[in-house]
Amino acid sequence: MYSKKFLLDLYKTMYTIRVFESECIKLYRQGLIRGYYHPYLGEEAVGTGVCAALGKQDYIVSTHRGHGHCIARGADVKHMVAEVLGKETGYCLGLGGSMHIADITVGNLGANGIVGGGIPLGVGAALASKIRKEDRVVAIFFSDGASNNGVFAESLNLAGAWSLPVVFVLENNHYAVCTPVEKSCKADDLYTIGQGFGIESHMVDGNDVLEVYAAAQEAVAKCRKAKGPVLIEAKTYRHGGHHVNDPGAYMPQDRLEYFKSRDPVTLGKGHAMSIGKATKNDIAKIDKAVQKEMDEAVAFAKESPEMSEERFFELVENY
């Protein structure tokens, strides 16, 4: 039912995220990336599966751990690396950085440095779509941490009350920084929060891109028929700490090993080969192309200029 091309595309997206994060962590350790850097390693299947279910006209709203969403939504890694290096050729001219990458031209309304802060923005984009009678669905990515925030409850309720075309994508990576989800919520499964608001809610294996995709596709279809919103909880796990400098010592080794044994990129490769009949050669070709694109992106970003003070003050005059 899934074509070889489709499955390879999913794999390519996930592998691109994997390589992007791995290379940027190196740049971070070299001191070339400053500030906070929150890798999406281990969660690649969620953003990839959801974005694959969206149309060109749709929007996404991302999080502080947003590089994966950005890539899955079709960003050019050149301008992403440039942004995290603070260069003028970055998506946000180097003014936004890792936590604020947006690319409105492809419907990525942006990442957010405030946990939960983007959720109502996505609801508003969906409201705009409804008022203008446009066929746009909004996928709002947020975490288990954000699900504890009041604005999530309000936004879920608002989207439900107004039947807005929103897919709430709860990326449950089991930690709010280092606080485990079981210590911050009584509910065993966070998707049940949606049911309390009368909203159709599902849970999927967030490490299996096809499971995420199938649920997202169904949710998007419902939203297009004015039967939204839908909440999807995708259970997943970080492959490391909260950010690059957090070793994540609080993450139990056996649990980490379990989730690593269900690595989303490896699983996605398996789908491409078993279901899509892709060959080792197909995979190798993709791997090589992705690495090349990334190497070029890093070179491009390193060579790119920083914004001059003159240009900066010209831009912010009367801001």
Next chain:
Amino acid sequence: MANAKTKAGRELQYREALNEALKEEMRRDDTVFVMGENIGERGGSFKVTVDLIHEFGADRVLDTPLAEASFTGAGVGAAIAGMRPVVEILFIDFTPLIMDQIANQAAKYRFMTGFKGSVPFVLRTQGGSGNGLAAQHSQNLEAWFCHIPGLRVVMPSTPYDAKGLLKSAIRHDGPVIFLEHKLLYQTKGPVPEKEYVVELGKGDIKREGRDVTIIAWSHMVLHALKAADVLAQEGIDAEVVDPRTLSPLDTELILESVRKTEHVVIAQEAVRRGGVGSDIASYIQEQAFDYLDAPIRIVAGHNTPMPFNLHLESVCTPHAEEIVAAAKETVYAEKRASA
């Protein structure tokens, strides 16, 4: 002067002028919509959105759940997606509930997207004391918003300014905090039938004078004008400057007046500590120190939560009398010094 610009004739209440601005802009541009608590059939608690729902329907006049953070954020998100929302928050005292959406989202979005995104968003709310509404329904919090780069902050004092500024605010491509005053809604003033706008960032001389500059905004302008009448009887000719927009501030107009009168009183209803008045004073002393003949006087609310007791409420809120006293002190301080 606003009054001089209008032909004798039609007068409207402040709330009616706001209502007319909303209607005109909603007719002009179908991306404009309003949302807030009980603003549809009820027309809002202060009757600013009366009848809008009948002309524009429930799709563009949205009654929200009592969930300020999310519906304000939804307004910001709709603006990012190309709409021009006007969100009403019933009392400015409730804006702490929406501050993330204003300060971190609306104000910064354009900047953080490398000047690619824009947020044509208006937040309408009202503040001020005077009705025995106590500590959580009487505040003046304009300083909070002025402190955040990326926001325009507007505080009109007359129906004419209210209408013209709201129209400009709706047409502005960035977030505008539009602060009304609960005691102004029923005040009347001339509003021409013919369409007009008042530019953001432009102040207005509400009364011309030579001896002392009284800088006041929102409801305090009414007190300043009353004070000027009293001062006139004592031979002091006061000029009343209404900045109308607090951010950006019309510093040119203020400095021009200060250079002329050489005496300054700043009157704000908000508590003094950390207030806009102090900021204006610092700017004047920096830019026009040599023109000043006496220290700048600031008349402001008492540094306290607002008491419910009506007498104590009045004691905590500045009035014309305090402005008169401050003006006399600054004018006579100079006379004493030169005597």
